[in-house]
């Protein structure tokens with residue numbers, strides 16, 4: 423059966439209504455292209471979504487999402503949607519760090535240029551012995567000069583750091599503290615090239631690039647605003663529809679199959695996760711190296727634990743813990759509504775690259791997080807909990823293991839009419855909202871240049 427979209431020229435079809443797919447659809451629509459966006463879930467936003475939680479009685483996100491100041495593509499998009507106030511940035515990086523019952527800070531100095539903005543913060547970073555702070559500083563300054571190479575990509579970040587005189591303690595309490603939160607992968611399993619890229623983009627350039635930005639509204643609000651914008655641009659949006667196959671004839675994509683019906687397309691952008699692409703393609707193309715690459719990627723999980731206390735237990739916004747787990751703790755109440763009823767009461771603990779096994783291991787992790795929280799915020803010991811929710815996302819981001827940098831496929835593929843987007847594709851950015859948005863823009867640009875005429 424053949425389905426045409428009524429009154430529409432043969433469209434470009436975008437598969438996937440995460441931030442990569444939605445961005446691609448928007449860029450194409452703004453350029454005057456007919457677009458159909460097809461998303462499997464009944465809601466948009468992909469891996470960045472919210473839900474009404476019965477245990478806390480609050481709308482929670484599947485995980486606390488943070489932007490860095492360097493995430494300019496996502497910020498521009500949010501501004502374009504008229505949602506400027508949906509993200510609040512620190513003036514400069516300021517991250518309290520709890521370490522063995524002592525508080526210290528990682529911060530930027532806004533008066534110092536380039537990587538020097540980190541100098542006072544690193545020198546005063548009490549989680550590290552002084553000699554380690556000096557060694558971290560010297561390597562931080564040299565990181566900028568390291569350029570992308572296959573050799574670096576095949577090395578672990580931990581190996582690279584070790585070769586540059588960084589101790590195990592420095593890796594755990596500094597490099598992993600920052601790296602795990604940005605790349606969702608510990609240094610001993612992370613491509614050195616992917617890590618260096620992330621530090622070059624986000625941490626080293628300036629105090630503005632490194633500052634943290636917090637979403638002040640549920641993530642779903644933003645995704646819904648994006649869909650409203652797409653509908654306004656004339657994009658046909660089909661939520662709750664699964665693409666079963668991408669159809670190919672004589673080496674060219676001709677459309678997709680949804681509900682056993684063929685929908686013709688001028689071109690297709692597949693903005694699905696790395697393990698979702700191959701099964702959509704005919705066998706001959708599925709084996710092709712650029713489409714099979716994603717199958718070699720592993721998932722890395724993130725665990726979030728939301729806690730609603732009866733009384734306020736803390737007045738800050740965020741802190742990290744310099745230990746083997748490197749959790750980040752957020753005052754979600756303050757982020758959403760400073761001084762409001764949940765300020766200091768609704769906290770979120772986020773563990774990136776978290777051990778995912780359920781049962782005893784999970785219970786041990788939660789016990790250890792609770793013990794750390796009680797040491798860092800003594801008021802949590804005695805204040806009753808009104809509700810809590812653990813959100814486990816085993817498929818949070820692809821793991822940027824050694825070799826992944828070279829394997830990430832580009833937007834333009836060898837199969838005519840097929841383009842790729844998604845946080846795992848070759849953007850030069852870590853798997854993140856920023857990476858997803860940039861990948862969507864890149865794919866749309868490829869379609870517009872290749873398919874014009």
Ligand SMILES: Cc1cc2nc3c(=O)[nH]c(=O)nc-3n(C[C@H](O)[C@H](O)[C@H](O)COP(=O)(O)OP(=O)(O)OC[C@H]3O[C@@H](n4cnc5c(N)ncnc54)[C@H](O)[C@@H]3O)c2cc1C
Pocket residue numbers: 437438439440441442443460461462463466467468469470484485486487488489663664665666693694695698724725726815817818819843844845846853854855856858
């Ligand atoms: C707990 C957690 C915390 C995170 N924290 C941060 C953070 O702090 N900062 C940050 O920047 N990023 C963070 N991320 C990562 C960020 O959410 C993702 O990188 C980003 O959302 C990926 O977007 P995407 O569009 O590439 O992929 P996705 O969001 O996965 O979108 C792909 C979409 O394709 C759809 N799809 C798949 N197959 C089909 C099909 N056959 N037919 C139709 N539709 C299909 C899926 O349903 C999905 O909606 C976090 C992620 C998680 C899970």
